[in-house]
Amino acid sequence: MAPMFVGYADADGTVSSLVLDHYGEMAGSGVSMVVVENASVDPSGAGSPFILRVDQDRYISGLTQLAKAIHDHGALAFLQINHAGRYAYMRERLAPSPFKTGDIVPKEMTHDEIKKIGKAFAEGARRVREAGFDGVEIHGGTGYLIVQFLSPRTNHRRDSYGGVLENRMRFPLEIADAVLQAVGKDYPVGYRFLADEWLPDGLHREETIPLAGALEERGIAYLSVMAGTYDSFFLPAYLEEERSEGYMAHFAEAIKKSVSKIPVIAAGRIQSPATAEKIIQQRQADLIGLARVLFADPLWPRKAKGEVAEPVVPCESTCALCMKRVGKGKPAFCSQWDKERRETFLRRVGEKEDGQ
Ligand SMILES: Cc1cc2nc3c(=O)[nH]c(=O)nc-3n(C[C@H](O)[C@H](O)[C@H](O)COP(=O)(O)O)c2cc1C
Numbered sequence: 069m070a071p072m073f074v075g076y077a078d079a080d081g082t083v084s085s086l087v088l089d090h091y092g093e094m095a096g097s098g099v100s101m102v103v104v105e106n107a108s109v110d111p112s113g114a115g116s117p118f119i120l121r122v123d124q125d126r127y128i129s130g131l132t133q134l135a136k137a138i139h140d141h142g143a144l145a146f147l148q149i150n151h152a153g154r155y156a157y158m159r160e161r162l163a164p165s166p167f168k169t170g171d172i173v174p175k176e177m178t179h180d181e182i183k184k185i186g187k188a189f190a191e192g193a194r195r196v197r198e199a200g201f202d203g204v205e206i207h208g209g210t211g212y213l214i215v216q217f218l219s220p221r222t223n224h225r226r227d228s229y230g231g232v233l234e235n236r237m238r239f240p241l242e243i244a245d246a247v248l249q250a251v252g253k254d255y256p257v258g259y260r261f262l263a264d265e266w267l268p269d270g271l272h273r274e275e276t277i278p279l280a281g282a283l284e285e286r287g288i289a290y291l292s293v294m295a296g297t298y299d300s301f302f303l304p305a306y307l308e309e310e311r312s313e314g315y316m317a318h319f320a321e322a323i324k325k326s327v328s329k330i331p332v333i334a335a336g337r338i339q340s341p342a343t344a345e346k347i348i349q350q351r352q353a354d355l356i357g358l359a360r361v362l363f364a365d366p367l368w369p370r371k372a373k374g375e376v377a378e379p380v381v382p383c384e385s386t387c388a389l390c391m392k393r394v395g396k397g398k399p400a401f402c403s404q405w406d407k408e409r410r411e412t413f414l415r416r417v418g419e420k421e422d423g424q
Contacts, residue, residue, distance in 0.1 A: 081121030211297025
C-alpha cells in the first residue's frame with residue numbers, strides 16, 4: 069500500500085480507533101507491506117489538523133498499537149514521516165524561501181531552524197522504530213518541505229542550501245543521513261521520491277536522478293516514485309494524464325535505471341492486476357504501490373491472486389472525492405464503496421448526509 073492520508077487521526081494527532089480499523093483492513097487485504105500515511109515530525113509541519121504525529125514520545129503508545137494492528141493482519145508496517153513546509157495548514161509556515169502559497173508568504177528558514185527540523189526527522193524516525201514498525205519512509209514527494217529545498221522554483225536561497233543542485237540536495241541528504249543515523253544501519257529507511265514536479269519551471273529528471281543515486285549511496289532501502297505537487301495536481305494537463313492506468317510508471321522506470329541495487333516502487337492508478345504485471349515484467353519497477361486503488365477495492369490483492377473471483381472495483385478516475393474531502397479537513401471515504409458501507413462510515417464519523 070502506498071501512503072494515503074485519510075484524515076482519521078484524532079485532532080491531537082494520536083492514533084484513533086478509526087485509524088486502527090482502517091489500517092487493519094488495508095493490511096488484511098493481502099498486500100505485503102503497508103506504508104502508513106505521512107505523519108508530522110514537528111508541530112510546524114502538519115499538513116492538516118487530523119494528521120498523525122510523531123513529534124513527541126507520547127505518540128509512541130498509539131503508534132505501537134498501529135504497528136501491531138498491521139502485523140496482526142499479516143503485512144509489514146512502515147510509517148511515512150514528513151514536514152509540510154509551505155503547505156502546512158497553519159498561517160505561519162516555514163520554507164526555504166518566502167515563496168507565496170495561496171495568500172500566505174512563508175518564513176525563510178534560518179540555519180538553526182534547518183538543523184532543528186533535521187533533528188525532528190531523526191527523532192520522529194526513532195519513535196517509529198520504537199513503536200515496532202518494520203521501517204520508516206521519508207516523505208520526499210508531493211512538494212513538501214524536502215522538495216521545496218530541492219526545487220529551484222521554491223528555493224531561492226543564496227547560502228549553502230540554495231543555488232546549484234549540489235546545494236539544493238543538501239537538505240534532503242542531511243535528512244536522509246540524520247534518519248539513517250537515528251535508526252541504525254540495520255533498519256530500513258525508504259524514501260518517497262519525487263521524479264518530476266510536472267510544472268514547466270519545476271524539477272525534472274535531470275535534477276532528480278542525481279538525488280536518487282546519492283540516496284542509494286547513503287543507504288536508503290527503496291525509492292517509492294511519484295510525480296507532481298499540490299501546484300500541479302489540479303492543473304487540467306495533470307488531471308487528464310492521471311486518468312490513465314499506470315500514469316507514473318515511466319517515472320519509476322527512469323529512476324530504476326538510475327540506481328543499481330535498491331528496489332523501486334511504482335504507483336499511480338495501477339487499476340488492474342494486468343497493468344501491475346506489465347510494469348513488473350517490463351522492469352519499470354520492482355514493486356507495485358496502490359493508494360486510492362486499494363482504498364476503492366480492499367480485495368484488489370486477493371482478486372489479483374485469484375483468491376476472489378470477482379472483477380476489481382475501479383477507483384473512479386473523474387471522482388477525486390477522497391482528495392476533496394481531506395482537502396476540506398474531512399475524513400476520506402470512497403464513492404465506490406457500496407451504500408451500506410458509506411452510510412456506516414458517515415455515521416461513525418458523525419456526519420448525517422452522504423455529502424461531499
Ligand atoms: C487522498 C490522498 C492522500 C495521499 N496521501 C499521501 C501521503 O500521505 N504520502 C504520500 O507519499 N503520498 C500520498 N498520496 C499519493 C499516493 O501515495 C499515490 O502516489 C497516488 O495517489 C497515486 O496512486 P493511486 O492512483 O493508487 O492512488 C495521496 C493521494 C491521495 C489521493
